[in-house]
Amino acid sequence: MTKKFPPISGKLPVMMHGADYNPDQWLHDPTIFEEDIRLMKLSGCNVMAVGIFSWTALEPKEGEFAFEWLDKVLDTFADNGIYAWLATPSGARPAWMSEKYPEVLRVEANRVRNLHGMRHNHCYSSPIYREKTAIMNGKLAERYGNHPAVVGWHISNEYSGECHCDYCQQQFRIWLQNKYGTLEKLNFAWWTSFWAHTYTDWKQVESPAPHGEFAVHGHNLDWRRFVTDRTVDFCRHEIESVRGVNPDLPVTTNMHMIDGIDYRKLAAIVNVISWDAYPTWHSRQDDSQLGSTFAFHHDMYRSLKRKPFLLMESVPSATNWQPVSKLKRPGMHKLSSLQAVAHGSDSVQYFQWRKSRGASEKFHGAVVDHIGHEHTRVFQDVAELGRALAGISEIVGASTPSETAILFDWDNRWAVNDAAGPRNAGIHYEETVIAHHRAFWKQGVPVDVIGSEEDFSSYRLIVAPMLYLCTEETGRKLEKFVENGGTLVTTYWSGIVDEHDICHLGGFPGPLRKTLGIWAEEIEGLYDHDVNGVKMTEGNELGLNGSFESHEVCEIVHPEGAEVLGVYTGDFYAGSPALTLNRFGKGRAYHMATRLKDDFLGEFYRKLADDVGLARALNADLPSGVTAQVRTDGASDYVFLMNFSGQEKSVSLDNRVYADLETGETMDGGIALPVNGVRVLKRKS
Structure with a gap:
């Protein structure tokens, strides 16, 4: 496994620190730009994303x-040691374009074309929009592709949404014809004989609509796949329009x-991957639940x-669009930022x-507030983080040594x-x-x-919660993984449906039945007020004792070679597995037939981690709300x-030698972590 990757840009081989910058909003006052350069250097910001909505x-x-205005921005950046992710501005089109070429505007699922406005209100199939983006992007590439301040291309902004116009309907039918070849195969894959939905001509097929077809699950699934492919194709179109001048410039698009869409295809x-993270911190004193949720997303x-990614957007204070715009408490800016680095x-x-x-984001948090100077709490938080990032730049390119994987497929999510x-x-x-992931996060694993299409061979443990859409191929891959010595948890x-969202025959869990050694006969949904429980069997090999509460879903299974480690405690199926x-x-x-809570998942995965021999970031018990993550070169x-608990905590180190990477101080014994505290330690591998 690669331990150290090269920096994302050789021009800036340190931790990147910066923001979305919109100098075009301030062209009426040149003194603003001059002050921005001073403040960028003062805050330790070394890179800006420029031109996103320009x-x-x-x-x-x-x-x-x-x-000319962009010339000045980039030239001044170069003169001051500041760099730019130069954006293609396709995330929002000019009013003159919408007026002259209304076809560039999206048509919603109700078949009504939008008016001009908002972002992402454009059709990825529109020939005019593709032509106009290619012209704009080509001119940007020709002018700035070799500019010394440009470290890479920021393609558009947060691709999202879908269009149902005639162009997209035509492209959808072509996509389906390429996939299925004949209407007979499409009808079988979608099981359109149900409710007499059978198609007899390709022109009868349209995208799902609230006033039309929306009850054929295979149809819905293929539409979502098509939307992903259309989006990826448009992004590829944009990339091709900037790549020719300087193919060595890295390309990213920020995901959110x-x-x-299926980001694996994008x-x-x-x-390089980049994404935008906006947690709603401080909805309760203990932020560990939310911290674990965003740890999952960072890992994904x-x-x-x-390999290393970029946190392209976050907020140094509070957003203005969340239900409650809570300010970051002291320490949280550094903690949440370094969580991404971790x-x-x-x-x-x-x-x-x-x-x-x-406009709509005039109260959205920023490094520089309306007051316009550096004498604010938020600016000082950003400057403090800038100094911290500068002190840990040797981490750039370091990898994450994972022996555990969680399966998360977009088409499975859509189908579920x-x-x-x-x-x-x-x-x-x-x-x-996320709950299964959290159990590892709490241990520092x-x-x-x-995704199911990836190589499983480098992992010791694979966890596949609710693998509802499980193809025959995925079933064979997981069977081989276990047969060769891997540990699987489902x-x-x-194992309910195949890639077309039609049910496997011959008994659930379909392609997993042999690997799991069970037959799942029935599944019951519980009301929110209902609970059941799982009582562990005497002498089970994991050494778990007692009973654990379960909720939401209970599956009635029959062993077909599998050992029973726990049985239901309630209802007519009490005593069943x-x-x-x-053992295969x-x-x-392992198979969990019911939804279990954090107490069980914590104990189960702690035992399993010990049994499998998973390496932890720190060989020590971590207090509640504190986690440890590791990168290595x-x-x-x-x-x-990292302390997300909302309370002061103390962490006992193992017997290895550590140094605080920011201060160089040698660390041993225990470390006190204040509320929202974070420490970055270095040790020999």
Whole structure:
């Protein structure tokens, strides 16, 4: 496994620190730009994302371009040791374009075309929009592709949404024809014989609509896949329009909405992953639940390429669009920022540098407030972090040594949430996946978040919560993984449908039945007020004792070679298996037939980690609300101790020699972590 990756840009081989910068909003007052340069240097910010929403400033009228202001920005950056992620401005189009070419505007699922406005209100299939983005991007590349201040391309902004216009309907039919070949195969894959939905001509097929077809699950699933492919194709179109001048410039696009498109496909066409994180800190005193949720997301984005990523957007204070805009408490800015670094980020960047004076985000947090100077708490927090990042730049490129993986597939997520199944009131797929991940986070066990199509061979343990959509191929891969000595954990609602979202025949869990050694006969959804429980069997091999409460879903399973480790405590199926273990080949496969809570997951995965021999970031018991994460370059390990508990905590170190990376102080014994405290320690690998 690679231990150390090269820096994302050789021009800036240190921790990147900066923000989205919109100098085009301040062209009326040149003194603002001069002050911004001074403040950037004072805050320790070394990179800015520039031009994200600058199309009108760059092309005020069709065919009339104005680059002089951007020339000055980038030249001044170069003179002052500041760099830029130069954006393509396709995230929002000019009003003149919407007026002259209304086809560039999206059509919603109700088949009504939008008016001009908002972001991401454009059709990825529109020939005009593709032509206009190629012209704009090409001119940017020609002018700035070799500029000394430019470290890479920031392609568009938070790709999201879908269009249902005639162009997209045509492209959807072409996509389906390429996938299925014949209507007979499409009808079988979608099981359209149900409710007489059978198609007899390709032109009858349209995208799902609230006033039309939306009840054929295979249709819904393929539409979401098509939207992903359209989005990726448009992003590829943008990349091709900037790549020719300087192919060595890295390319990224910032990701954000997990429920929109399959980011694994988007990841395949960019050089580096970047994403935008906006936790709602301080909704309660203990932030560890939220901390673990964002740890999962950091791990997921890092795992898209299994190498360092960029935190492209965060907020140094408070947003203005969340339900409650809570200020970050003292210490939280550094803690939450270094959490991203702990999980693999080589940057901390913000939206935004300077607060806008008007429009919808004029109160969104920024490094520079409306007051316009550095004498604010937030600016000082940013400057403190800038100094800390400068002190730990040797971590840049360090990898995360994960022996555990959690399976998280976008099409499985779409299918689970679309299924009319045991709990339409909420089966909580994503929350369940994060709960399993949290059990490792509490122990300081590094985790990758991977897809079913990836290679499993480098892992000792794979966890697959609610693998509802499980293809025959995935079933064979997991069977081979276990047979070769791996440990697999699955849950209820697994192995139910294939890639077309039609049910496996021959008994659930379908392709996993042999590996798990069980037959799942029935599944029951519980009301929110219902509970059941799991009583551990005497002498079970994990050494777990007592009973644990379960909720939401109970699956009735029959062992077919599997050992019973725990049984239900209630209802008519009391005494039947709720937790099983199947020894298969050289490995083992566990199955949880019901949704269990954090207390069980914590004990179960602690025992399993010991049994499998998983390495922890720190060989010590971590107090509640404190986690440890590790990155390594092969010669040195970098251990991040982070306190999300809302209370002062003390952590006992193991017997290895540690040094505080920021101060150089040698550490041994115990470390006191204040509220929202974080320490970065270095040790020999």
